[in-house]
Amino acid sequence: MRRLAGASRVPVPTRRYGGRVSAPSRPTRKEQQARTRAALIGSAMSAMASKGLQAASIAEIAADAGFTKGAFYANFASKDELLLAVLDETFDRAVGDIERAVRDHDDIDAQARDAGDAWITQTGAEPRGGRLFLELMVHAVRDEAFRAAFVERRRGLRDRVTRIYEERAAELGLVAPFPLEDAARMTSVMAHGVALDRLVEPDGIGDDFFGTMLVTFFAGLQVGGSAAG
Numbered sequence: 001m002r003r004l005a006g007a008s009r010v011p012v013p014t015r016r017y018g019g020r021v022s023a024p025s026r027p028t029r030k031e032q033q034a035r036t037r038a039a040l041i042g043s044a045m046s047a048m049a050s051k052g053l054q055a056a057s058i059a060e061i062a063a064d065a066g067f068t069k070g071a072f073y074a075n076f077a078s079k080d081e082l083l084l085a086v087l088d089e090t091f092d093r094a095v096g097d098i099e100r101a102v103r104d105h106d107d108i109d110a111q112a113r114d115a116g117d118a119w120i121t122q123t124g125a126e127p128r129g130g131r132l133f134l135e136l137m138v139h140a141v142r143d144e145a146f147r148a149a150f151v152e153r154r155r156g157l158r159d160r161v162t163r164i165y166e167e168r169a170a171e172l173g174l175v176a177p178f179p180l181e182d183a184a185r186m187t188s189v190m191a192h193g194v195a196l197d198r199l200v201e202p203d204g205i206g207d208d209f210f211g212t213m214l215v216t217f218f219a220g221l222q223v224g225g226s227a228a229g
């Protein structure tokens with residue numbers, strides 16, 4: 001297996017004992033596997049966004065990451081398994097951005113705008129983001145097995161977002177006019193629509209468009225809601 005390009009230039013932590021520097025510590029097998037998987041996922045995201053899902057071969061994805069096909073199959077059973085890992089990465093980042101927005105701001109408007117801006121950055125401002133998302137959606141429509149796994153992950157994403165909304169509503173003492181799992185689906189649909197529309201007409205949607213949409217949505221949710229208790 002070829003080494004990941006540039007790996008030898010990464011500083012390795014050392015320990016000093018009695019004035020002597022010990023030999024550099026080697027990454028554990030688990031750490032090395034995590035690095036390999038991350039490199040393959042990153043390579044797949046770039047290749048599929050630029051060439052399309054079908055045109056990006058396993059051999060090419062592995063080679064661009066600095067590995068062989070053998071290394072690929074040591075980490076992923078198939079291309080679809082890699083695609084699901086890409087999807088997990090995308091959704092984890094989206095939830096992380098929402099959690100960070102809630103943590104960094106007290107005001108709902110600021111939280112909504114921050115989360116919206118982060119989604120635009122992930123799927124729009126980064127050229128590969130929107131194209132990759134579209135490729136995954138199209139593949140889910142065409143492949144039933146992948147669609148089932150795709151839907152399961154989308155439900156998991158909405159569940160995580162719903163919990164964030166419920167915690168925030170409890171902090172504010174707000175009872176929403178409809179179930180917050182519906183609010184999570186609504187904002188998910190908005191996010192996906194914005195990502196696809198921006199992909200087709202990038203000049204038609206500004207960087208602050210989705211943030212403004214979310215601010216408006218949550219303002220309406222507060223007006224239509226009621227105080228708890």
